[in-house]
Amino acid sequence: MQKLTDYTDYAEAQQHWSPKKLWELFDGDENSLNIAHECIDRHATDASRVAITVVHANGPDEILTYREISQDSSRFAHYLAAQGVAPGDRVAVMLEPSKAFYTALFGIIKTGAIAVPMFTLFGPDAMRLRIEDCRPKLLLTNPEKAAMAKNLQEVGIQIIDDTFLTGLTQFPDTFKAETRASDLAIFQYTSGTTRELPDAIRHTHKALVTLMVAALYGTGLRPGDKFFCPSSPAWGHGLWHGTLAPLALGLSIGAYAGKFNASRLLQALSTHRFTNMSAAATHYRMMRNSPEINQHEYYFNKLSFTGEPIDSSTESFIEGLFKTSICSMYGTTEIGVILVSYPGASDFPVKHGSLGKPIPGGIVEVQDAEGRPCPPNVVGEMKVMRRNEWVATKDLGRIDEDGYFYHAGRADDVIISAGWTMSAVEIEDTLLKHPDIREAAVIGVPDALRGQVVKAFVISTRPGDDTFTSEIQDFVRAQLSQHEYPRHVAFPTELPKTPAGKIHRKKLREQEVAFKPVDTQPQNEHATQ
Template sequence: MTTSLNETVDALLDTYDRADAVVADLLCDRHDADAVAFTFVAADLSAHDMTYGELADTSRRLATVLAARGVTRGDRVAVLMGRRRELVTTLLAIWRLGAVHVPLFTAFATGAIRTRLDGAGAGIVVTEPSQRAKLDSSVGVDVLEVGAELDRLVESSPPLASSAAVGGDGPMVMLFTSGTTGSPKGVLVPTRALAAFHSYMHFGLDVTEDDVFWNAADPGWAYGLYYGVLGPLACGRRNLLLDAGFTPESTIATIKRFGVTNFAGAPTIYRALSKCGRIDGISLRRASSAGEPLTPDVVDWAAGALGVEVRDHYGQTELGMVISNAWNDAMAEPLRPGSMGKPLPGYQAGIVDGQIAVDVSHSPLLWFAGYHDAPERTAERFTADGRWYRTADTGRVDDDGFFYFTARDDDVILAAGYRIGPTDVESVIITHPSVVDVAVVGNPDPEGVRGEIIEAFVVPAEGVQAGDELAAQIRQLVRDDYSAHAYPRSVRFVDALPRTPSGKIQRFLLRQR
């Protein structure tokens, strides 16, 4: 079996890691022109399909337009758009020219946009009318706005004659980390990373030809871009793109309306759905989660409410997905509570300096080489001998090779000599019926005795009286269900938790309060 898995990895690398690799060919032109590439879904659930043939023709014409504005191979082109037809057309046009896509999330304000534009050295932004106002004169780049005028220009332009070859090492995306622990860092994604994305679609998510696949993550961030756009295009699988804000009701309605059988999303989505109780009328075959660890209450709820268990997967912007409770029959194993699974084919992982780490020399699908223009921050990630990439996430591995996430390395709480992972405590607190969201951090002990004390920031359910009584219940719940040494000595009730736009808790902001 291992030989077969390795042969699959080798075949993917032979496809994507070539000196003459052309991104547009790999993602679009080699597929059946009549096959559906994406289904675009509006807020009212009306929808329209885009075939590979349509994507190829429109992107070729838009590439001609971009070339006329001076875009050429290696240029950084930022895109500030929602999940609409023009988004994927623009991305393919950028890659046809051998240029580099810089994703901008639509929830960003001007300051966050400017940080990424400056960091990438982007000279042009393609945007939609609803986002245009964010690109004021202080941003200082050329702006191309989609709409009727651009549509006419694209339709009247000749298709680009040929797409640029950039090779397996040629960059195709410059994505910035989400900033959970500080300022975002630039990550250049090479063409050969498509081998890793394709592999995860096959082994981790088990997206088959018969599936109706929906990755609900936003393509402004890694999981949505890698596995909602790049992965589906690479392996020729359709994905739904819903251009509407998240609500549990709209998510359920979309799954029902389009008969989704393979669903992927962030833990926050599943947590919100779990408050809806049992969900009837859906027929999921696979359900997957990534971004933060799934809490046990969600896992227990899913099997009965969704009719399928939710499998937790682990990765980073710098890596893609590397450890997984894989769905593919060749790798699937029974879930272990709290575990994120085992390394996917093409990776070897371990624990180095207390951190989850990837063995560079024995991980052919590992593509990250370092942060853009940041040698010191890059050096922090690799051991001195260059053998291991350290994720800065602490964890452990059991005797059977299953990995468990503990915390971001700088999120570990050191209280009275104990190392406490915030996720363990959060997993208990969230089971309280009056709690809808929670984050746990360590802050200096004001008495100077314990080093740090555990502080819980709790979002109470609507209509719940948040006060001393509920705080006492939460403390006792942790004592009873986890450990007496790990209960939160401080419980603070808040309206919402600070999260990155991709949904990850920004614990460093909570520690600053």
């Protein structure tokens, strides 16, 4: 009997997909399903089968087999049970990708407890807010973060290091997981600020089954792929799309630990001959800017990105270098993936700049303010049908005559100036075509005459002087239109980003809250904001 993994084309996806077919990819059912079993234990029969290659920013690569993770996580599950951790208890994990991280993550899930991944770069406020929100029984972390957490109330802290892992050998190396599909498995926090803690998304074990739609058609995972995702498993992309989905299919995957270094990543991609990669647009831009980008041989046949739109110049560069199309995968932590570009499908032309088309069985529309479908090339809000109701994505978009969707920015990223409606995403894309601009972000700032005007924040190795400012403004005028150029240009040393790597326009807007009348002449701001 053929499974969904046997089909690769777009037409086949539309014909054969069904919820029942998704379940055929797993051992479990509604009454008995456990993420750790599906992702690790069932693939551990071959002792030499490589599960994860951890690329460390500083240090050698770490090779972990399915058998090793299965046994270590089972021992860890017994340890947790001995500590009184029961099904439904929360256990926070604040570790970089490593043997310790995967041992802890899958050990927690085996016991029926709820794993709460936490970003290792969180400061004390961000850590405290999440700990107070989810109230874990244990926090598993390293010595540095343990010291930062010492004042937290009612949470046990356990340092997971080599000594601790060695001590686990006293426990049995098998553990029978007993969870239902509807049991909670993971709490996932989205990347918000410490002042506005986002709600934890509560995932059940069944979420792994639903996830496979994005895995098959968003990242194009198929048996035989060597898959890499550089995003942190503290976030949705790195955990679900980068870790759980490919492991559920028994693939050999790669993860990145430590401070991101594009040159280190490129070396590992070549050395280990990865064939499929899903990354944030920021990762691709950083790879493009690496001086070592052309010093390696690459083996990709599928590429995807998510999180934010990729600028057209980076898209073209990466495709030329890696010799394959880069495919969009669009969704949010709350609603999941809804638009994909079907990597690996020979009958699906990938359109530059598009978000692709709906997942099999998905219904997505661009609607106007009254909830009516917008005609082609008219911007509205993207909505998805769920349980016979339209759910807003809070993103703007449009469709073309062929049914491809295009992103037009967040609803709050639209800039209205003197009656003109402008897209921050479109202006940023144009700025990034300038050969001397490495990164760019655009927001609207108050203006006494026009209501708002465009302000650009530019990262460049060139001095941010009046000459460069005028050149940037002329460049945008020539590429877009006379009214869309940035009347203000700032040259900060870096751009604020969310922990997931997206440009944090909200923080930029917060820096501009004070209303100031703006001169109508072109502006240059030598900023370090």
